[in-house]
Amino acid sequence: MLTTRHGVRPLGPADLDEFLDLVGQDPVVNVFAEYRARTTNLEPRWLGGEVWGRFADGSLVAACHVGANLVPIQATPDDARAFAQRAAGRSRTVSTIVGPHEAVDPFWRAVGHAWGRPRELRWMQPHLEIGSAPLVEPDPGVRRTTRHDMDLLYPACVAMYTEEVGVSPEAGGGSDMYRARVAQLVGRGWSFAKFEGGRLVFKAEVACASATAAQVQGVWVDPQRRGEGLATRGMAAVVDLVRRDVAPTVSLYVNEWNAPARKAYERVGFRETRRFSTVMF
Structure with a gap:
């Protein structure tokens, strides 16, 4: 001390x-x-x-x-x-x-x-917030996931994590821990997805929350369905659900180079408030 x-x-x-x-x-x-x-x-x-x-x-x-x-x-x-x-x-x-x-x-x-030496440096990531209704019509097909969705949800979570971080969360025997984390978010009602034809086509989760704000992570669209606007209307639905049941302000941060995601969030009504940086090992 x-x-x-x-x-x-x-x-x-x-x-x-x-x-x-x-x-x-x-x-x-x-x-x-x-x-x-x-x-x-x-x-x-x-x-x-x-x-x-x-x-x-x-x-x-x-x-x-x-x-x-x-x-x-x-x-x-x-x-x-x-x-x-x-x-x-x-x-x-x-x-x-x-x-x-x-x-x-x-x-x-x-x-x-x-x-x-770090594995990757990501500077100047826009930190975004929305504290009002989304500017676009929410996708009515987006809902909270349940434990019965795990067979479709878990592979999508692994794919998102691997694509975003560059390393599988299952590497080094981490599959049990990561599956438990996904199940924990489902149990809290913090996992959201859209399913079509027996496939998960969009998902997002709340990573953490307080009485004031909830931070969203893990936004992912099936690669075969990208470019259709699923992320825009899907995130509008997530904003609606989170603001109704979790916290009044929704936040996230996004890679500066990810122009499609940034455009989708802008359409929903997110506005940049800060810049974040991430150093990954």
Whole structure:
């Protein structure tokens, strides 16, 4: 535990209220951090890692989630460099660094020499939000999935993940863990899809949510059906369902180079609010 009034230390349950005040400064961008805090109470054994806080004059000014994902929270470039100084003295345990570009960029510049070459760098990913009804007619065929859909849903999730990340989630014996994650989202009512002729043609999931926002991930269209507008009307349906039953604002981030996806989200009514960056190992 730090004894100085300025510095970085791990947070715990006693810091939860102050941490929630911090993420509440931008509750949509920080939805992952709030979700993790509320579901773990900042207990390291439940986090599977740590959350670091940076303090100035005794007050929490920035934080950093350090688990499978390393996520800076309300971090200025100076805060990010302070977190990087702590991280550089440890072996890398994270598989991804992700968050607002203005924090990820200085963090990576400071820690990259110690953590080695990443598999991929994705800079300037648009972070998008919608807090109103979609601008296009939702696809009435999109619905919540159930456990009876797993035979069609799970292969689509694997295909999406492999296409997006470049590595199968089943690699290295990870199929049981990934299947459990997909089933967990289905059980929460956070998995949505459209089926036609015994095939899944569109899907998306909520990755995390709070009372304010829900972050969508895993948007995928059957490659044989791309270019038909399934993503646009499908995402309009997801926005409607999520805003009705999960949270009033829907967010996601998308690769800058993915012009078809960006156009689909724009048609639905998503608007860019920040730029994210992702470093993948």
